[in-house]
Amino acid sequence: MIRLLGAILVAVTMSVGVATSTFAADKEKKVVLQISDGSTETQTLVLNVANNLQQAYGVDNVKIEVVAFSAGLRLLFKDNENGNRIAALAQNGVRFSACENTVKGMTKILGHPPEINKQAVSVPAGIVRIAELTEQGYLLVRP
């Protein structure tokens, strides 16, 4: 089983290498990561993907934006346990966008606005932001 997993990882690594060389020909790599559910696993996955994209291409060679809406906005709550990771990614250029519509909806439920991570940038609507980014050539990925 371990050997099988090892073989799979090697194969995937090779494919990553191919992808890297393919994209190396492009001038600009742009990825938008959508998060719209609040599970721990998805939050971790989104941050891992952002981190690994930067590792694969270099922080100066890839533009990444994480757009959070619906329950996915929990990732950008002020007291989210991933706060340190978000800060580190933001420092490396990853943009985090918080859906204003979602904030308004949560405000109705909570009776007060949720406290949002200061690293996040407010956008009117998360899904609209994603549409705009894809029109600009961003690749939409929903881990």
Place this chain on the structure above:
Amino acid sequence: MNAIKRTLLAMACASAMGATVNTAQAANWLMLQGTEPGGTAARANVWGFVQVNYQADTSEPNSTGGYIPPKLLGPDLNTQQGFNVNRARIGVRGTPIPLDDKVNYFILLEGGNNGITQIDGSSVKFTDASVTLNHIPGARLRAGLFKYPGAEEGLQAIHTFDYVNFTEVSNQLLLERFPNRVHPGAGTNPAPCDPQNTPACNLNRFDGPVGAFRDVGVQLFDAFTFGNFELSYAAMAGNGNGLNFSDNNNKLDTYLYLSGEWLTGGGQGPWREGLKFFVWSQNGERQFDGNADGVYESYDRKRAGLGMKFLKKPWRFTAEYMTGEGMIWNGPDKPTWALVAAGDINPAHASNGLLAEGVGYYAEGGIYIPNTNFQVDLRYDYYSRLDGSQFQLDWKAWTLGLQYHFNKKTRATFNYAMRDVNAPNFGTGAGPNANLDGIGDRYSLQLTTIF
């Protein structure tokens, strides 16, 4: 473009699988048990664990063929070997509204066969039912039934405990028993499980389960991080009545706890690596008819301790020192807290635990053998019961442990405990030693799985 997208997706997924998870969930027991991780907690996270064991006690009977409780296996005390579903717990924890991390809850049910369920004949019992409010920075509030702040061995999550049985100092000095408060009869030895010619014991002298290191009350607590150093505190007031939901003596127990830990950066959750020092105290009163006059008296129950814990894989080490004044437990065969008949109705008698003292310590360590699934553990524990009195009993044990981790959630634990118990103020075969002589080694094999 589609091919590129597919490749990129594959890369992202593969990379995510191999990446290091770096959660920042606080790792001390106060925070792990009392709070949920911010921004990620579910409305209802179902979890639990099962522990099944086989134990064998090699103790010899006394000169008349009788067995005392330390020579029998708990909680039933009617055999020297056998299987037992020691713990079977299932619980739910989370945040009622996932958008509001400031409110957390924790519920846990025990269905195994141990001092929690055996004593009052219940099949399932709540061990935890609490709500935490995180609204005030620096002063989180937890209310309900939960583990009180105290010794590491009691406060830690039991499914992460590296041994099958507690040390004697934790088991006897800290794990509180609640025998009937009415004196069963003056001038007689009321022991329900005195040395038996066949292993057997009647435990109906208890009207409540063991305390399980828990109490019902309210606790203020929090943890503060300064660089690589974390300072934690807890202050609690509780009923002092163990797992029972309500108070029984119109007096509250108080608990204080302070810890400081240097974080070395590795591990997470219960296995966060660091060097921790802690100090704690507990104070309360218990009601008991100690002189058999039909009237309850109040007796102090004071406990205090300090210790340290180190974890930096592959090594770990723990040491604790604990003291106690009043309500010194003398074993399940002496629910009136007296060791001999002469002390039954005299709380000040040298054999009576109501006003006595106890002291003990343990040191243990282990190594996760690199590149294997094995872990080796070694522990020495000492407890002086009725410390300083004529009837002082010294409990000493070396425990050798070997664990095999099938995966991160399932492991087998083998323990070999070499035990030595004696009354130092009496010769061989005299006084308490007449029954203590012959206490032998104990083998334990336990399977633990967490879900």
